[in-house]
Amino acid sequence: MKFLELVLQNFGPYIGRQTIDLSPKDDGELAPIVLFGGMNGGGKTTLMDAIRLALYGHRAQCSTRGSLNYADFLTQCVNRRTPAGETTRLELLFEHIIDDRPVKYRIVRSWTANPKDGKDTLGIIDREWPDPALAETWDEYIENLLPLGISNLFLFDGEQVKELAELDAPPPLVTSAIKSLLGLELAERLAVDLEILVNRKRKDLADAAERAALEEIEQRLEHCQQEFDALDAELKAKTKELDRAVRLEQEATETFRAEGGKIAGERSRLDAQLKGEQEKVEQQRDRLRELVSGTLPLVMVRPLLEAAQRQGETERQFNIDRLVRSTLKQRDARLLEQLELLGLPKAKQSKIQAFLEQETPELDETVELWLDLDDRQLERLAAILDSLGDRQRQVEEMREQLRQLQETVDRTEQQIAVAAPPEQYDRLFDNMNLAKEERQRLEVAVEVTRRQRQQCEEKLLKTRRELESYGEEHIDRHNADRIIQMSKRVQGTLTQFRHQLTLRKLNKLEIEITECFRYLLHKSDLVHRVVVDAADFMLSLFDRSGQLVPKHRLSAGEKQLLAIAFLWGLARVSERQLPVAIDTPLGRLDSSHRQNLIERYFPSASQQVILLSTDTEIREAEVRQLRDCGAIAREYLLKYNPTKQQTIVKRGYFW
Numbered sequence: 001m002k003f004l005e006l007v008l009q010n011f012g013p014y015i016g017r018q019t020i021d022l023s024p025k026d027d028g029e030l031a032p033i034v035l036f037g038g039m040n041g042g043g044k045t046t047l048m049d050a051i052r053l054a055l056y057g058h059r060a061q062c063s064t065r066g067s068l069n070y071a072d073f074l075t076q077c078v079n080r081r082t083p084a085g086e087t088t089r090l091e092l093l094f095e096h097i098i099d100d101r102p103v104k105y106r107i108v109r110s111w112t113a114n115p116k117d118g119k120d121t122l123g124i125i126d127r128e129w130p131d132p133a134l135a136e137t138w139d140e141y142i143e144n145l146l147p148l149g150i151s152n153l154f155l156f157d158g159e160q161v162k163e164l165a166e167l168d169a170p171p172p173l174v175t176s177a178i179k180s181l182l183g184l185e186l187a188e189r190l191a192v193d194l195e196i197l198v199n200r201k202r203k204d205l206a207d208a209a210e211r212a213a214l215e216e217i218e219q220r221l222e223h224c225q226q227e228f229d230a231l232d233a234e235l236k237a238k239t240k241e242l243d244r245a246v247r248l249e250q251e252a253t254e255t256f257r258a259e260g261g262k263i264a265g266e267r268s269r270l271d272a273q274l275k276g277e278q279e280k281v282e283q284q285r286d287r288l289r290e291l292v293s294g295t296l297p298l299v300m301v302r303p304l305l306e307a308a309q310r311q312g313e314t315e316r317q318f319n320i321d322r323l324v325r326s327t328l329k330q331r332d333a334r335l336l337e338q339l340e341l342l343g344l345p346k347a348k349q350s351k352i353q354a355f356l357e358q359e360t361p362e363l364d365e366t367v368e369l370w371l372d373l374d375d376r377q378l379e380r381l382a383a384i385l386d387s388l389g390d391r392q393r394q395v396e397e398m399r400e401q402l403r404q405l406q407e408t409v410d411r412t413e414q415q416i417a418v419a420a421p422p423e424q425y426d427r428l429f430d431n432m433n434l435a436k437e438e439r440q441r442l443e444v445a446v447e448v449t450r451r452q453r454q455q456c457e458e459k460l461l462k463t464r465r466e467l468e469s470y471g472e473e474h475i476d477r478h479n480a481d482r483i484i485q486m487s488k489r490v491q492g493t494l495t496q497f498r499h500q501l502t503l504r505k506l507n508k509l510e511i512e513i514t515e516c517f518r519y520l521l522h523k524s525d526l527v528h529r530v531v532v533d534a535a536d537f538m539l540s541l542f543d544r545s546g547q548l549v550p551k552h553r554l555s556a557g558e559k560q561l562l563a564i565a566f567l568w569g570l571a572r573v574s575e576r577q578l579p580v581a582i583d584t585p586l587g588r589l590d591s592s593h594r595q596n597l598i599e600r601y602f603p604s605a606s607q608q609v610i611l612l613s614t615d616t617e618i619r620e621a622e623v624r625q626l627r628d629c630g631a632i633a634r635e636y637l638l639k640y641n642p643t644k645q646q647t648i649v650k651r652g653y654f655w
Contacts, residue, residue, distance in 0.1 A: 001094060001095070001096040001145055001146060001576075001577060001578050001579060002023065002024065002094060002095045002096075002579060002607065002608050003022040003023075003051070003092065003093075003094050003579050003608060003610070004021075004022055004023045004093040004094055004095055004104065005019065005020065005021055005022060005023070005091070005092070005093035005106075006019075006020045006022055006047070006050060006051065006054075006090075006091070006092055006093075007019050007020070007089070007090065007091035007092075008020070008047075008050055008090065008649075009087070009088060009089035009090070010078060010079040010082040010086060010087070010088045010089070011046070011050060011077055011078075011079065011088050011089070011090060012043060012046040012049070012050075012077055012079065012647075013042075013043045013046060013079065013640065013645060013646050013647040014043065014046070014079065014646070014647055014649070015079050015081055015082070015644075015646040017089075018648070018649050020636065020649055021634060022034050022608075022610065022634070023633070023634075024607065024608045024633045025633040029630060030607060031630055031631055031632060031633040032603065032605075032606060032607055032608050032609045032631065032633065033602055033603065033609045033610075033611060033626060033631050033632045033633060034608070034609070034610045034611070034632075034633055034634045034635075034636075035611050035613070035618065035623070035626070035632055035634070035635045035636070035653060036610070036611065036612045036613070036636045036637075036638060037613055037614070037615065037618070037635070037636070037637045037638065037653045037654045038612065038613075038614065038637065038638030038640065038647075039614060039615070039638075039640060040614060041640065042638045042639075042640035042647055043638050043640060043647040044583055044584075044612035044613075044614075044638060045063050045064075045157070045583055045612075046647075047612060047638075048063070048155060048157065048581060048583050048612065049062040049063055049064065049077075050090055050092075051092060051155060051581065052151065052155060053077075053090060053109065054090045054091070054092035054107045054109055055092065055107065055142055055146065055151070056139075056142065056148055056151070057070075057109065057119075057120065057122065057138075057139070058070040058119065059139065059148055061148075061151075061152065063157075064076065069118065070118060070119060071114070071115055071118030071119070074088075074111045074115050074119075074120060075113045075114055075115070078111075078112070078113045079646070080645065081644070081645070081646065082113075086112075087110045087111065087112050088110065088111055088112065088113075089108070089109070089110040090107075090108070090109045090110075091106055091107065091108050091109075092106070092107045093105070093106045093107075094107075096145055097577075103126075104126075104127065105124055105125065105126060105134075106124070106125040107122075107123075107124060107138075108122070108123040108124070108125060109121065109122055109123075110123075122135050122138060123135055124138060146576075146578055150574070153178075153567055153570055153571065154571065154578045154579065154580050154581070154606075155580075155581045156567065156581075156582060156583075157582070157583035157584050161560055161563045161564060161567075164563040164566065164567075166559065167243075168538055168551070169533075169536040169537060169538035170536075170537050170538075170566075171240070171243075172236050172239075175536065175537055178537055178570060214467075217463065217466055217467045218467065220463050221460070221463045221464060221467055224456060224459050224460040224463050225460060227456050228453065228456045228457055228460050231449060231452055231453040231456050232453055234449050235446065235449045235450055235453050238442060238445050238446045238449055239446055241442055242439065242442040242443060242445075242446050245435065245438050245439040245442050246439055248435045248438070248439075249432070249435040249436055249438075249439045251435075252428075252431045252432040252434075252435040252436075253432050253435075255428060255431070255432075256428045256429060256431070256432040267416070267425075270412060270415055270416045271416070273412055274409065274412045274413060274416065277405065277408050277409045277412055278409055280405050281402065281405045281406055281409060284398060284401055284402045284405055285402065287398060288395065288398050288399070288402065291391060291394060291395060291398065292395065294391070295384055295387065295388065295391070296388070296391045296392070296395065298384065298388060299388055299391075299392055302385070302388060305381065305384065305385055305388075306385065308371065308381065309378070309381050309382060309385060311370075311371050312371050312373040312377070312378045312381065313378065314367060315367070315369050315371055315372065315373065316373070316375070316378065318363070318364065318367045318369065321361060321363055321364075322363055324361065325360060325361055325363060328356075328360050328361075329360065332353075332356040332357075332360070335352075335356070336349060336352070336353055336356075339352065503534065505573065506532045506534055508573050509532055509569055509570065509573045510529070510530055510531055510532050512568075512569035512570075512572045512573050513530045513532070513539070513565050513566055513568075513569035514527070514528075514529055514530040515569075516564075516565035516568045516569050516572070517530060517561065517562055517565035519565075519600055520561045520564065520565055520593075520596050520597065520600055520601060521558065521561055521596070525543075525544070526543070526549065526554075526558075527541045527542070527543065527549055528542055528543050528544040529541075529542045530542075530562075530565075539551075539562065539566065541554075541562075555590075557589040557590050557593040558593070560589060560593075561589075561593055561596070561597075564597070564601065568601065568605060571605075571606070577606070577607055578606065579606055579607075579608035579609070579610065580605045580606040580608070580609050580610070581609075581610040581611075581612070582609070582610070582611055582612070583612045584612070584613070584614070584617065585597070585602075585611050585612075585613055585617060585618070586613070586617040586618065594622065598618075598622050598625055598626060599625075599629075602626065602631065603626070603629065603631040615654045620654070620655040623635075623653055623654075623655060624655075635651065635652055635653040636649050636650065636651065636652070636653075637649075637650045637651075637652055637653055637654065638650075
């Protein structure tokens with residue numbers, strides 16, 4: 001089976017009619033890959049939903065359907081900008097082999113918003129002509145080509161692989177798909193059919209009273225079976241919700257620990273840093289206060305002090321000059337007295353007196369004497385003036401340091417102002433608590449439903465035993481003994497057949513999964529054998545010495561490779577030539593595991609491999625490698641316009 005063409009018209013973000021060629025190339029060497037590139041929210045998952053919806057209609061397991069009924073889901077799929085009166089339409093052209101001859105069918109589904117009768121219009125075109133009969137029986141026909149039960153093993157996404165990688169055993173949906181793929185459900189269905197046959201024989205052979213009693217027991221059995229099926233489906237749904245709630249709680253807890261811890265740590269660091277810087281500012285201010293508490297205020301009257309120093313120096317010099325003049329005059333007087341005693345002529349005495357008066361220094365009579373400072377006081381005043389200069393320089397330096405410290409405080413306060421507010425921390429904390437409460441609520445709901453299901457199962461078994469005993473007591477004594485006994489023997493044989501078939505199929509599956517896993521894994525010595533449990537299909541890993549390899553020893557990427565090997569092995573065991581479509585194909589794989597998938601899985605997974613990737617998964621290096629080895633048949637880019645909320649499909653990839 002190969003998908004050849006997909007047509008989208010007003011579906012999801014795809015406005016108008018857009019046609020996509022999906023056919024792989026086979027011109028001597030197969031190029032199986034059809035590569036789609038698109039950013040998150042650009043319409044990649046919508047393409048997968050379109051393929052599922054085209055194939056299965058109201059039974060399709062689409063990503064955005066949830067609990068919506070089919071009519072509401074179809075309305076939701078209509079593009080919001082679709083003009084009034086225009087229809088939404090999906091066409092899927094595919095090819096498969098009938099009697100060694102390729103046959104093409106085109107599935108056409110169309111509808112409008114709020115569709116009439118709550119469903120779409122289905123048409124099947126065989127070559128050029130519609131085939132109404134095939135459209136009427138399409139659900140049965142597609143089950144023979146690609147059964148709904150196994151479709152998730154061929155049309156899957158990275159989230160499904162991630163979920164499968166994290167669980168010890170496959171989820172119920174995958175388990176039922178595995179049984180369908182391996183053909184195990186046929187034996188189970190035959191066992192149920194035999195039980196129905198036995199009950200019918202018992203009913204046919206019973207008299208009126210026995211038939212009425214038997215029918216009453218069968219009605220109770222049917223009611224119990226319906227109740228059990230409903231509770232079983234409810235338990236599976238709630239278990240799935242619980243698994244999702246557990247994942248959400250883990251994500252919320254990890255986000256709180258990462259982002260919330262970062263916010264708290266950053267805020268604490270900034271608060272401590274601000275406190276230390278503010279203490280330094282206060283210490284600098286204390287030192288500045290201490291410095292200005294001494295003689296520094298005298299700077300304000302420094303000119304007066306300097307004037308006082310000059311006046312004091314002038315007065316001191318005046319007093320010195322006056323003392324010298326007085327001393328000289330006394331000396332001159334004694335000298336003249338001696339000259340007169342020596343009898344020196346008067347004329348000569350007058351000349352000597354005139355000379356002495358001329359040599360005697362004159363006093364500045366303009367000097368005002370009002371300070372009368374002594375030498376000690378003048379020295380102290382000079383010391384004060386000298387210290388004022390030093391202290392003033394110290395004050396300027398300390399003021400500059402204080403300014404720089406204050407700028408540091410301001411910057412830290414700005415960082416605190418723009419840092420994540422406490423409300424964001426509280427929001428993360430509340431999200432974690434809400435996720436925890438939701439998980440606890442679902443745990444209680446799952447446990448209640450599980451107990452109800454167990455009680456219903458016990459009631460169902462009791463009713464079955466009652467039916468069997470009634471048949472043995474009232475009906476099996478009739479001539480139907482032979483049919484009923486033979487049916488029991490067949491059921492016993494069928495149980496053994498189912499057991500042997502399971503072992504044989506699982507043995508082949510184990511070989512394929514082991515081969516695929518070792519082929520994908522770059523550490524080929526890590527796992528020697530993969531064993532599949534016959535009860536729940538849980539995988540166990542063993543090394544060359546036969547020792548169990550705990551699954552927790554595998555990295556997250558290795559677990560994903562194991563999940564992919566599981567799906568790949570199932571596809572190979574089924575021997576069905578079906579296309580493989582993978583949304584978000586590389587997940588969280590490291591570079592070496594990415595390389596192994598690029599080289600070994602994508603070109604070999606199937607004759608047609610549809611990959612839907614972002615630019616961070618299949619990057620420029622990987623796409624060039626796939627091009628170089630000739631594995632890519634076609635490349636498309638999903639260009640999403642957020643303003644118009646629409647996606648256009650263009651040729652080519654990101655690079």
